[in-house]
Amino acid sequence: MEQKKSEFDKVLGAWDILVIAFGAMIGWGWVVSSGSWIQKGGVVGASIAFAIGGVMIFFIGLTYAELTAAMPQCGGEHVFSYKAMGPNGSFICTWAIILGYVSVTCFEACAFPTIITYLWPGFLKGYMYSVAGFDIYASWVAVAVIVAFLITLINVLGAKTAAVLQTVLTCIIGGAGILLIVASVINGDSSNLQGQMFVGESTGTMFQNIIKVAVVTPFFFIGFDVIPQAAEEINVPLKKIGKMMILSVALAVVFYSCVILAVGYVLNPSEILSSEAGTGLVTADAMAKAFGTAVMAKVIIVGGMCGIITSWNSFMIGGSRALYSMAESYMIPPMFAKLHPQHKTPINALFLIGVLTMLAPFAGRGMMVWICDAGNFGCCLAYCMVSLSFLILRKKEPDMPRPYRVPAYKFVGTMAVLMSGCMVLVYCIPGSGGTLVWQEWLMVGGWSLLGVVFFAVCKFKYKEKFGSLIELISDEDAASLMPEADDAELDVVIDAAIDRVLAKMAG
Known part of the structure; x- marks a missing residue:
């Protein structure tokens, strides 16, 4: 097995990885x-549902936390699954997660100009054609392509540049959300909750409806796994990387739950129904009512635009690093393993994703919904394989150095496999509420076929080099594996909280 020193610059701090995730x-x-x-x-039911979804992702996140700290190498899933399942399993896992990442960047390229139409209804100019019932305009495509080019350029300029953008936009999102929550507390009314705290006439139906929402919530938490992809660029003690991932999931659960409660506290059932039938932007309408002016609705819409960019930016980071790791193992053409000489970013991989993203708007937003659902399936499949890798490596390599060790690993790993496996089944079983339609299965099949072509061609062309894993030579000393002194109290709090949660669940 070949070894080398990392060629990436370690430029990402603790705050950077938190805002990226x-x-x-x-x-x-x-x-x-x-x-x-x-x-x-x-x-209340929807808020509980997001908490349940957060628990699902919590277990999967714990497996990622341990594996990332143990193997802080670019590619994340690629390395984890390789060590546990070999090159074939690694190819499937990484190819699946790349589908997820690329699908999100393509979807966001279509979502961004769509939001502009909410802010400026006269924005759409120059009708071109329609795809799947969606009208495509020249102005709509132009904005999508320009923004896609800019985000690609920002990522080429370096991970730190992308992280700075992420920080600014995440602060705007957080500010918009906090404004809504504070305004709802001040100007909302508990009477608005009457008739909509739960949905259902009996406890059983209420629970069923909560589960219906809970089943789809994990798909809104996809993205924490971007951190392992950029592990070589993180300048943080290894033990803390995993904890920051878990913290990011917890913050996302709190954010979603608080927004739901705020909306329900401001708008009564008939107002929500009217908003759904009108603009469809219920959160923005709640903001407008809470402040008593329609101008504040645009603040929430701007926050949503920032959310699109942060997701887009993060998945651009994740997708390019996953392509880099596969290229370095000769699973796809090695040209995608080329780093920019100055900025140390996988330039060809970024250009590939950037070009695909710039082409996506020409297919229309309707088709992008199909691509995004197909990509979510790929992410969930990769989650399941990583969770299995976690259990396999605990048995296969029990003495592997693990700066962050998950307590009750059998319970955590089993729950992660079961929950991620259920997420995969939701897409496959008819009537589950998340079943892929035939167009989405066609896209999954097409991506799988492309993977088979890469697999066969690269295996034939590169022979023994195919599927080789290059391990990093670590120049860290033992002190770098320990928490920093200034953060010792925070580490104790996080460890204690995780231990208590796992003890209650396991016991």
Whole structure:
């Protein structure tokens, strides 16, 4: 097995990885979907559902936390699954997660100009054609392509540049959310909760409706796994990387739950129904009512636009690093393993994702919804394989140095496999509420076929080099594996909280 020193610059600090993970999870859904969540499960019910979804991701996140700290190498899933399942399993896992990452960047390229139409209805100019019932305009495509080019350029300029953008936009998202929550507490009314705290006439139906919302919530938490992809660029003690991932998931759960409660506290059931039938932007309408002016609705919409960019930016980071790791193992053409000589970013991988993203708007937003659902399936499949890798490596390599060790690993690993496996089944079983339609299965099949072609061609061309894993030569000393002294109290608090949660669940 070949070894080398990392060629990436370690430029990402603790705050950077927190905002990259959190920003990836907070997209546009909290602006446009809050009304449907409330209508399906109720205000309190939907909040509980997001907590349940957070628990699902919590277990998966714990497996990622241990594996990332143990193997802080670019590619994340690629390395984890390789060590546990070999090159074939690694190819499937990494190819699946790349589908997820690329699909999100393509979807966000279409979502961004769509939001502009909410702010400026006269924005759409130059009708071109229609795809799947969606009208495509020249102005709409132009904005999408320009923004896609700019985000690609920012990522080429370095991970730190992308992290700075992520920090600014995440602060705007957080500010918009806090404004809504504070305004709802001051100007909301508990009477608005009447008739919509839960949905259902009996305890059983209420619970069923909560579960219906809970089943889809993990898909709004996809994105914390971007951190392992950029592990070589993180300048943080290894033990803390895993904890920051868990913290990002917890913050996302709190954010979504608080937004749902705020909307339900401001708008009564008839107002939510009217908003859904009108603009569809229930959260923005709640903001407008809370402040008594329609101008504040645009603040929430701007926050949602920032959420689109943060998700887009994070998945651009994750997708390019995953492509880099596969290229370095000769699973795809090695040209995608080329780093920019000055900025140390995988330039060809970024250009590939950037070009695909710039082409996506020409297919229309309707087709992008299909691509995004197909990509979510790929992410969930990769989650399941990583969770299995976690259990396999605990048995296969028990003495592997693990700066962050998950307590009750058998319970955590089993729960992670079961929950991620259930997420995969939701897409496959008809009537589950998340079943892929035939167009989405066609896209999954097409991506799988492309993977088979790469697999066969690269295996034939590169022979023994195919599927080789290059391990990093670590120049860290033992002290770098320990928490920093200034953060010792925070580490103790986080460790104690995780231990208590796991003890209650396991016991």
